[in-house]
Amino acid sequence: MSLTSTMAGCFVTVVTLAARGTAASAQNPLRDHTEGVEIRFARTQPVVGYTLRVDAGELSGFDVELRLRNVPDTFRLAMVAHPEYDDRNWRFVEALRVQTPHGAATVTREDSALWRVVAPGGEALVRYRMRLPAPESPRAAWRPFLAPTGGLVGGPHAFLYVVGATLGSSHVTLELPPEWQIATGLEPTLDPHTFFAPTVGVLVDSPLLVGRLRSWRFAVDGVPHRVVYWPLPDAAPFDTVALVGNIERLSRQAVALFGRAPYRDYSFLLEDGAYGALEHRSSVTLGAPSADLARDPTGLLMEIAHEYFHTWNLMRIHPAEYGDVSYRPPPRARGLWWSEGLTMLYADLLLRRAGLPVSDSTRAAHLEGLIGRYLASPGNSRFSPESVSVVAYGAAPGALGDYSASTHLQGELLGTMLDLIVRDATNGARSIDDVMRAMLERFSGARGFTGRDVERTVADVCACNVHTFFEAHVRGAKPIDFYHYLRLIGMRTHVSWTPALGRDGQPTPDLRxxxxxxxxxxxxxxxxxxxxxxxxxxxxxxxxxxxxxxxxxxxxxxxxxxxxxxxxxxxxxxxxxxxxxxxxxxxxxxxxYDRPVVRLEESPDATERQRGLRAQWAAGSPR
Ligand SMILES: [Zn+2]
Missing domain, CATH: 2.30.42.10 (PDZ domain)
Structure with a gap:
């Protein structure tokens, strides 16, 4: 589909090329490769440099300049699609124009996120402006913004890339208002305003938090970490020592689980006046209102733990559907129950291991709450976790008809039951920790995991057969038999349905x-x-x-x-x-309406061995 008519403000002549252009692109020597399996410095790769310019007098957007050398006469530029939060950032590209040493090039918009450039001579200077989305309050922490004291730029919402050359490196130079600082997962260079991206994947996965920032550092096993905070001008004061100390304790637990940190360094990019978060390979953008932190400096820890754990479980251990960067949204991942659910499980578990506050007093109390929520919404046991994964992001509300289901919840419960199975089958010698480490070894490279892969990995770790479990509860929609799996650690569930009560203790109306x-x-x-x-x-x-x-x-x-x-x-x-x-x-x-109240209790016939397994599990110990 050609969307050339939407290119208001385009400075160059826009023409639609005939079939000849398509034939030329088929001979394009640059092909798509998957990260990590291809030579990075191929002779045919373009030489790429970006400049991102923020003008303090005009904060409705920012300007990007892209200098290309060693490009074919015809090449394509594209705006990446994020697999989960696809904000269709191509909508904000304005005034795209391309110059060559011989004059203006020809730019054709081939599709919403794709431009074809005919620029003979091997060199091109691409300029465009990124308009910022309409301000929202509160603001989503992953969306770009600019304010007089700073903003979020770069990452998936700033840089057009050359299609087929995603393994090429680039340099990014920032021109910012004086005194603005920069925090990003991009690699620093000798010039404090210039950064290096080894691949397009890293480039578009490393947003830049800029402005008047506060910053604290700590090291885990010698690996540098920093917590960066962008405050609103009227920010409430909060206990920064407690916040940074807690994040450090959490980070130690995650690194200890896997034995090493998988990044050069890591940046927690926290933003005042924002909500939500988005994980990246070596950073996270996370909404952290100062008023909330002033009220309770530990209140955001669960969310921070969740996003940080995604550094391993989602960014490295990734579903098979997620490949190299692309301007086309990838197919919906069937394995999000693992990526989100196990991340929920570990956010809770790592906080407990670090001795940090969690919402439920014990793991058993936490599990009671999860089972209660699972039973309260019949969609959770009516649709298979793999099918709920597919509609977890990007699908219109109501994709499950008159039901709703949570891939996070289903996945956390499946992870918990698999933990019990592994502990039982190995007599307490192994746990879900060993499964997670094996998943990292097997599926953090070019190849992502499928549901069968998770099944095989669990089976290898426990040396037991979990085929029936996956058939029934992962690929199938058979309700989880909590009674059966909890018995492995000598526990049983007791469920009663009682009227849902409001905060005043009175029955609350069904407003669902x-x-x-x-x-x-x-x-x-x-x-x-x-x-x-x-x-x-x-x-x-x-x-x-x-x-x-x-x-x-x-x-x-x-x-x-x-x-x-x-x-x-x-x-x-x-x-x-x-x-x-x-x-x-x-x-x-x-x-x-009635809601389930779940109580876990010890089975009267629990054996010594089962009690031992339960004590291990309840302590949250690795084994
Ligand atoms: Zn998540």
Whole structure:
């Protein structure tokens, strides 16, 4: 698809080339390679240098200059797609123009994220401006932004790359307002404003936090780590010594688990006024509001632990679907239950090993909470973890029909059950730690893992057969039999269903009715997460277009939630929806609902051996 018409402000003549251009590109000597298996300095690779310029007087975006030498006469430039958080950053590329020593080159937009450049002579100077997305409050920590005292630039949202030359290196020079500092996972050079990216993969995976920054350092086994904080001008003061000390203790546990750090150095890039986070190979961007840290300097540790653990489990141990960088979003990964779920498990476990605060007092209490959430939402046991993985990112809300399920939750529970299986089969000699280390050895290179690979790795570690487990609970949608697996450590579950209570201790109404705004549609679309809830029983379905709530049209999701959250038990509300079959109305009597309360208790017939395994597991010890 050609999107040339959207290129407002383009300075060069845009023409659509005929089939001749396609033939030329087929002979392009630069081919896509997978990182780590190809010579990095091929004779045919282009020589690439970037300059990223921030003008303090114009913070609506930044300018990028890309100097290319040794390029074919026809080459393609592309904007990378992130496998999970694809913000379609190609939307923000403006005023793309290319010069050669002989004059302007010809640029054709071949697809949304792909430009073809015809620039005879082997040299080209590419210039463009990256407009920043509309400001949001709070801001997502991984999105680019600029403020008078700093911002986030670079990474996946700044650099066009030459297609087919992703193993080529590049230098990045920053031109910033005076006194702005730079923190990034890119490699430093002798010039404090110039950095080195050995591959395009590293280039687009290393955002730059710039501005007036605070920074602290520590070393783990001699490997440098730093915590960088970008404060808002009115930042609340918080205990920075505690924050940095806690992050250091956490880092020690992760490095100890794997025996070494897999990076040259590591940067925790924390941003005031932001939420959420995105993991990278040697850094993480993470929202860390100073007001939250002032209230509780340990409150963000679970999220920090999760993102940091992704440095191993996701960035190195990666699903087979994630290959080299590409402008095309990769296929959805079936193994996200492992990448997210085991990362949830280890965020909790590493904090415990480090003696840092966690939300549940014991591992058993933590597991009770997980099982309770699993049982509370029937989608968790209705859809296989592999199929939930596929819709975890990027799918429209309601991809599971009238159900919802969490790949994080399913995965953490599967990881916990596999841990018990391994401990039982090896008589306590091995644990999920050994599986994780084996996964790193096998699947942190060019080749990622499939579900069969996880199965084989677990089986090799425990020298036992887990085929039935994977067939039933990973590829299949058989509910996890907690009773069966907990018995391996002499425990059993006790589940009772009692009315869900609010903060006031009174029964709370079933408000599990959600809405979202599909792009290019006016009406809100409803989402049901449990067909047995009050709204599902009233006949509503995910995908119903909302015409009116209590007889009134609702324009926004925020308006919708504010109406729904005001409902009380006993209220009757009418819901009008527009379906392909016609208008439909239902009256819903708002009711309370039951939720499961899970208690783990020792089996009366637990053996000495089982009690020993349980003590090991409960202590969170490696074995
Ligand atoms: Zn995650």
């Amino acid at each position: 009715l959600y809405a979202w705004q599909p792009p290019a549609e006016r009406a809100l679309s409803l989402v049901i997460t449990n067909p047995a809830g009050a709204w599902g029983r009233a006949g509503l379905h995910t995908g119903d277009r909302l015409a009116a709530l209590n007889g009134v049209a609702v324009a926004t999701v925020a308006d919708f939630r504010s109406i729904v959250t005001r409902l009380r038990i006993g209220d009757t509300t009418t819901v009008d929806v527009a379906r392909p079959t016609g208008a439909w109305r239902t009256a819903v009597v708002v009711a309370g």
